[in-house]
Amino acid sequence: xxQIDFFARVLGHLGPVTVSDSLLTSVLVAGLLSAASAVLTxxxxxxxxxxxVVLEGIVSACENAVRDVIPTAYREVTPFIMSLWLFLAxxxxxxxxxxxxxxxxxxxxxxxxxxxxxFSVHWFGIRQQGLSAYLKHYLTPNPVxxxxxxxxxxxxTLALAIRLFGNxxxxxxxxxxxLIIGGLFVPVPVLLLHVVEGLVQAYIFGILALxxxxxxxxxxxxxxxxxx
Amino acid sequence: xxxxxSTFVLEIVNFLVLVWLLKRFxxxxxxxxxxxxxxxxxxxxxxxxxxxTAAETLRMQYESRLADWESEKRQxxxxxxxxxxxxxxxxxxxLEKALDAEREKARVLIxxxxxxxxxxxxxxxxxxxxxxxxxxxxxxxxxxxxAALLRMFGEDLAAMSPEQWQALxxxxxxxxxxxxxIASAFPLKPESCAExxxxxxxxxxxxxxxxxxEDPALICGIRLRAGHRVLAANVGEELKFFxxxxxxxxxxx
Numbered sequence: 001x002x003q004i005d006f007f008a009r010v011l012g013h014l015g016p017v018t019v020s021d022s023l024l025t026s027v028l029v030a031g032l033l034s035a036a037s038a039v040l041t042x043x044x045x046x047x048x049x050x051x052x053v054v055l056e057g058i059v060s061a062c063e064n065a066v067r068d069v070i071p072t073a074y075r076e077v078t079p080f081i082m083s084l085w086l087f088l089a090x091x092x093x094x095x096x097x098x099x100x101x102x103x104x105x106x107x108x109x110x111x112x113x114x115x116x117x118x119f120s121v122h123w124f125g126i127r128q129q130g131l132s133a134y135l136k137h138y139l140t141p142n143p144v145x146x147x148x149x150x151x152x153x154x155x156x157t158l159a160l161a162i163r164l165f166g167n168x169x170x171x172x173x174x175x176x177x178x179l180i181i182g183g184l185f186v187p188v189p190v191l192l193l194h195v196v197e198g199l200v201q202a203y204i205f206g207i208l209a210l211x212x213x214x215x216x217x218x219x220x221x222x223x224x225x226x227x228x
Numbered sequence: 229x230x231x232x233x234s235t236f237v238l239e240i241v242n243f244l245v246l247v248w249l250l251k252r253f254x255x256x257x258x259x260x261x262x263x264x265x266x267x268x269x270x271x272x273x274x275x276x277x278x279x280x281t282a283a284e285t286l287r288m289q290y291e292s293r294l295a296d297w298e299s300e301k302r303q304x305x306x307x308x309x310x311x312x313x314x315x316x317x318x319x320x321x322x323l324e325k326a327l328d329a330e331r332e333k334a335r336v337l338i339x340x341x342x343x344x345x346x347x348x349x350x351x352x353x354x355x356x357x358x359x360x361x362x363x364x365x366x367x368x369x370x371x372x373x374x375a376a377l378l379r380m381f382g383e384d385l386a387a388m389s390p391e392q393w394q395a396l397x398x399x400x401x402x403x404x405x406x407x408x409x410i411a412s413a414f415p416l417k418p419e420s421c422a423e424x425x426x427x428x429x430x431x432x433x434x435x436x437x438x439x440x441x442e443d444p445a446l447i448c449g450i451r452l453r454a455g456h457r458v459l460a461a462n463v464g465e466e467l468k469f470f471x472x473x474x475x476x477x478x479x480x481x
Contacts, residue, residue, distance in 0.1 A: 046268065059254065113239070
């Protein structure tokens with residue numbers, strides 16, 4: 001039986017840097033999104049055309065979702081969350097294009113994104129509350145809970161990375177197995193499910209990141225304000 | 229399934245660059261466009277609200293002005309009605325005055341016509357009476373009546389005042405050759421003629437050349453003409469004198 005290289009492939013080395021196909025695909029997706037944004041937003045008019053309406057719809061939807069959760073700092077957080085959603089949705093669905101594999105099947109990519117979320121939570125929290133006020137929430141309601149807070153920070157980051165990786169990897173694995181077992185057109189319904197799954201996983205990753213960031217922003221003084 | 233550190237680190241860099249690029253090329257311009265449109269809509273709504281307020285103000289002003297106009301119109305109509313009433317009253321007064329004047333004029337005219345008619349009737353009556361008296365006296369005229377008139381003429385001469393005689397004398401003296409004419413309706417008897425001439429010459433003291441003639445217009449009686457003086461006692465001239473006197477009295481009335 002021919003061995004199928006399912007996981008990320010190393011394409012080469014540039015000195016100490018290892019170049020994998022998932023990294024290249026990630027860069028390609030990022031480039032595509034950036035180029036499309038630069039080109040499509042170049043001509044803006046007071047009376048928007050269809051493309052502008054779609055772009056405004058995407059941005060407004062993201063902004064509204066973030067504003068509903070973080071009304072005070074949505075302008076700072078929205079670009080990050082919107083980038084996560086757009087990147088993950090595109091990266092998850094790019095495997096439908098023949099010759100491309102989803103970069104989110106690579107644990108290195110999902111871990112990198114989860115770590116970014118981890119740091120962004122602290123970054124936005126400290127920016128909004130200040131360092132001491134932000135760190136203080138780890139000691140509330142009781143300093144004894146500090147280890148649990150730390151464990152929670154690590155585990156939810158790991159969960160973010162593993163959830164996305166596991167779902168996307170398993171989805172592609174199921175499709176590959178069906179292709180091997182059933183033939184050329186058998187995995188088509190599963191690929192349709194893959195579309196939904198990719199979008200849902202992107203949404204879940206983004207919304208969890210948003211909730212974590214919102215928790216970081218609102219954990220300190222606001223919790224104290226709301227406490228009786 | 230190994231964690232590739234290069235991929236991990238480069239993916240972080242890749243995503244941070246993507247965040248920056250999307251913020252720079254997608255989020256900021258599109259948000260700015262949306263914000264600009266929101267401001268424009270808010271401006272349009274504010275302008276529409278201002279326009280509505282202005283329209284409402286204008287409507288209220290217009291209604292107020294309409295009410296003022298209505299009031300002014302009513303007042304003007306009242307004033308015009310009063311003016312018309314005054315003008316009508318003035319015209320009626322003038323008409324009444326004109327009618328009174330016309331009435332007075334007609335009354336005066338009718339009065340004058342009545343008086344003229346009465347005068348005409350009186351004249352006519354006088355003329356008729358004169359004609360009647362003339363015809364009546366013509367029928368009565370005769371030598372006897374002539375003799376009576378001659379006698380009366382003689383008595384009148386005898387009864388003349390000295391001033392009257394002086395006047396008769398001056399009338400004769402004004403002529404180079406004093407002459408006088410005695411006219412009668414019937415032929416005079418010579419003794420009557422002589423009696424008359426002698427009395428006159430005696431009283432005037434002048435010798436007069438006498439002429440005698442008959443004049444049927446006298447009807448009956450005698451007439452003496454000396455220069456510009458005339459002495460008469462005849463029916464024709466008396467009737468004429470009577471008629472002229474009556475005519476003059478009617479004309480003067």
